[in-house]
Amino acid sequence: MLELYQFELSQYSEKVRLILDYKGLEYRKIEVTPGVGQVELYRLTGQRQVPVLRDGSRYIADSTEIAKYLDLQYPARPLIPTDPKKRGLCLMMEEWADESIGIKGRKALFSAISQNQNFRKSLLPRATPDVLKSLVEGVPNDLLKVLGFGVGYSPDAIRSAIADLKQDLEALTLLLADSPYLVGDEPTLADFAVAGLSILLKFPNAVYLNLPETIIGKGVPELADNLLYQPFFTWRDRLYAQYRRPLLSYTTTGGSSAPTSINID
Template identity: 60%
Template sequence: MLELYQFELSQFSEKVRLILDFKGLEYKKVEVTPGIGQLEVFKISGQRQVPVLKDGDTVISDSTEIAMYLDRKYPEKPLIPTDAVARGQCLLMEEWADESLGLKGRKTFLGALNQYQNFRTSFLPSDTPDLLKNIVGSIPGDILGAIGNDMYKDAQRGLKQDLEALCLILQNQPYLVGDEPTLADLTVAALSTIIKFPEVAYYDLPMDVTGKGIPGLADNSAYEPFFEWRDRLYAQYRQPLDNSNRGNGSSNGDDKPTSIEIE
């Protein structure tokens, strides 16, 4: 079985999970412990970042490289169009999403945690004692200072422009490139979850993230057409979390997530 070394909250791990579900491939999630667990990832892949996919003796790192490998090895339900123009558009949009949408989403999410106390406490684990919630909630905003807030505001402005552009592209067509979903659609959809998490549980986390999102973006009606499109794509292709087996960390509910141990 395919093994995905990942962080559950990683946008780029989610990108690979969505691609695997889109292709109907079974896989086991291996939850990497930040720090010490990344040493084991380095041993098998030569770098410490996730996601990393292991297919038998083959090890692939980087979400784009994983997508290309899966499309070659498992060509059913292709990710890349065959038409030259559509192929070029797909690859350009996937690269843009990785380098722009994904990074700005992460910066804005972290900035919102700093800026908004209620947003910060909403992402604490569900079993967090009330005393600790009150302590975390009482930390004043702007704890990152002017530099951190400037980065947050710049990223947020960029995301507003990106979301507006995506709404315009999808206004009169079902997908970002052509009439069938491609790698561009799956990448944009997955990387946008950190801006506004879907209403259905797809992330296996100790806190409930369903429906939560970055203030000013997730609750802005101007971007609702994009999020509705994203959630329809998810409903069609992404396997929702089985709440009866929550915490099992597997796409089919058979295996528990594994924290890597160093020998």
């Protein structure tokens, strides 16, 4: 069985999970513990970042490379068009989504959790002990903002990211106004990249992640609750309903409702 080394809240991991579900491939999620788990992952793959896909003895890092690998090894339900123009547009939009929605979405989410303690608590996995949830909820908002400076998430950087994301969502809403998908009449890698990476802006309207159900439909203020972008999120949730397997449909042997901890031999 395929194994996906991941962070549950990583939108790049979610991009791969969406692709795996679209292709109908069974896989096991392995949650990498930040720090020690990443060291173990580096020992095997030379890569500390997730997602990493294991297929037999092969390890494939990076969500884009994983998508290309899956298209070659499991060609049913292809992700990348063969038509030259559609292929070029698909690859360009996927790269844009990675660099824009992916990176800026993290800054926007940081802004949301630094202002809302309940939202912050809701992002913890379901199995998180109550005492840890209380500690996380109790972190002062001002302290989080100070920590944000240390990772490049200053107020100015966050405002700029949110402004850019508003333009991104407007553009996507316009592109999808009279088309079922971003590139032609069939879903492609561009659709799954945009949809998966957008989860940090507004979480889908069903249980797809190992997070409390209270997170469903919640997201970044100014983005998740803006009626101008609602057509995009409606499209995204429809794509999820079509192709993403809800968490409750998994069993412990064919995919997993909750990821196991990393355990590398």
